[in-house]
Amino acid sequence: MDGIADMGGKQGYGRLPEQRDNLPFHHDWEPLAYIVAILAAEKGWWTFDSGRHAIERIPPKDYMRGSYYERTLVGLAALYVEHGLVSHEELEERAGGRGSFPLSTPIGVGNASRPHRPDFKVGDKVIVTGVSPTGHCRAPKYCHGKRGEIVGIAPKAHFPGEIAHKIEAAHEHTYHVRFEGSELWSEVEDGSSVVVDLFASYLNPLN
Structure with missing residues (x-):
């Protein structure tokens, strides 16, 4: 998917903020993103690939203003809505009202693996x-x-x-x-x- 998440090699976004510590989390709520993902994986509602694609589908304005863990939660919430486990209206009600909880755009068509893909060896x-x-x-x-x-x-x-x-x-x-x-x-x-x-x-x- 050619979207805002594919930022490698692009310019014009300024310098990355400097982080002087090696802490994985900086807010008490951030570990919940991984906890929810692990629980969802046990039920078959989340995989690494579906989770990544849900994050890719976040609208650019929401993607750019969200932190890493905020994007993760938005992607997870989108998958939960797509599985019929919760509604967008319920999420917004809990988050503070209409427009308070963004979701990923609807999932589109996938892309098939090439059936006659070549095999390669080192040096090719x-x-x-x-x-x-x-x-x-x-x-x-x-x-x-x-x-x-x-x-x-x-x-x-x-x-x-x-x-x-x-x-x-x-x-x-x-x-x-x-x-x-x-x-x-x-x-x-x-x-x-x-x-x-x-x-x-x-x-x-x-x-």
Whole structure:
């Protein structure tokens, strides 16, 4: 999904706020986001992929003004509403009235795993597909259409474009793909590189 959550490589958002401690939580309510997610996972109402996609679907203005844990709770609440466990009206009533509790936009169509995706080995040259799907996608926008090299292979996992949308999901490898910094961003001149983990369906062999 080509949305506000895919911010890698983008400019114009200013510097990240400096955090001088290593504390995971800074408010008493923040651990509840993970507690609710764990409980929802036990019931089959939440997975990592559906949770990530629910956060991706948060409207840009709400996404940008929310903290990490606020986004997590909004995404969880959206999934609870979609499962019929609570209504948006009930959430707003508890939060302070109409317009007080944003939700993610409705879930759209998922994207199928490629049935004849190629298998790669370490050292193979690849190019990332340039398609921006409407559903959940784990290929960052900044590497779409870019050339890289396979430097490692991870165990198979459910394809996110399917499992995030409650579609029977294929298992496929993710590949550790190294990109030269200058391939991703033309102004890079220091010889640096970036390694991105990408599912097989996002890759084509570079002939």
